[in-house]
Amino acid sequence: MKKVYRTLLVCMMIILSAFVLAACGKKDAGKKTTTESSTEASEDVASTEDTTEATTEAQVDEEGFTIVNDKVTTTDYVNVRTAPSTDGDPAMQLADGVELDRIGYNDEWSKVSIKGETYYVYSEFVKAEGAASSGDDSSTEESTQETSNVGEGKLICIDAGHQATPNTDTEPVGPGAEDKKAKVSAGNTGVTTGTEEYELNLEVALKLQSALEARGYTVKMIRTSNDVDISNAARAELANSDNADAFIRIHANGSTDTNASGVMTVCQTKDNPYNADIYDSCKRLSADVLSGMAAATGANSEGVWETDSMSGINWCKVPVTIVEIGYMTNSEEDQKLVTSDYQNLLAKGIADGIDAYFAGK
Secondary structure (H helix, E strand, C coil), rough: CHHHHHHHHHHHHHHHHHHHHHHHHHHHHHHHHHHHHHHHHHHHHHHHHHHHHHHHCCCCCCCCCEEEEEEEEEECCCEEECCCCCCEEEEEEECCCCCCEEEECCCEEEEEEEECEEEEEEHHHHEEEEEECCHHHHHHHHHHHHHCCCCCCCCCEEECCCCCCCCEEEEEEECCCEEEEEEEEEEEECCCCHHHCHHHHHHHHHHHHHHHHHCCCCCEEEECCCCCCHHCCCCCCCHHHHHCCCEEEEECCCCCCCCCCCCCEECCCCCCCCCCHHHHHHHHHHHHHHHHHHHHHHHCCCEEECCCCCCHHHHHCCEEEEEEECCCCCHHHHHHHHHCCCCCHHHHHHHHHHHHHHHEE
């Protein structure tokens, strides 16, 4: 009988052990399932975050351009267009080294903002200077402050010298002067190209306008057509009435010496009887513009000529310089002056000089 009880006791212990082991197995299985579920949930969250970041980084506008907010600088002469296409004439042309605000790009084109207007440049001819996150207002603000242009808030008046029809009537060379000169002389003619100076001056003046506006300056053009009749004194008075921060008068030189070449600028003397009070500003403007032109073009620098014989200077009440961009009586220089590439170099050099003038004030 004792043997039967012992056998029953052993069987009960075996059965009880089996129940305990089964229960533990279920508990461990439950823990494993919970852990695996948590891992899968974490992976889902990470996947969702990655997708969200990718979506943020690749925001695209209605034209298919990736939206950015950064600065780019031209690395060559660039045509600025009103559409992302080489069809049609460019809206303007910029020299190398001009900084632009880029607001988008695709595989070929960069979308840029110039004075609040949208334009397009070929991306091959610009390089990024740095990017600011479009979602971080503070970063954008810091970037804007670091790259602010000296031209902001400055008004530049540009006069393309001469005109299609000269005016031989005379006017005083300065306020109250007895000496008189022709209101507008004929100007020079290219010894090889036959180009008229008034045409050349306007081409360079318009390129300078584009270069300055791209740098943030406000520009007032004395003339944008060759068919005008504006005397030298009247041109100065227009710059005075606008209270221009600088008055740039574009001219081309001529000489009986066909070997004469190079760039020069002109201002009044310190004893000028009409506006000696602005001599220091005019001399510094002339020197800075001359340095900029010589550096950009590699042309011979003939220095700053000081004279009181220029009515377009004598009538001025604002800082002024006459810019002689080269000699049309020199065959080699005459041929160079009519090319768009060299004109862009001249415009860049003059703009660099104007930057230096205001940066040094």
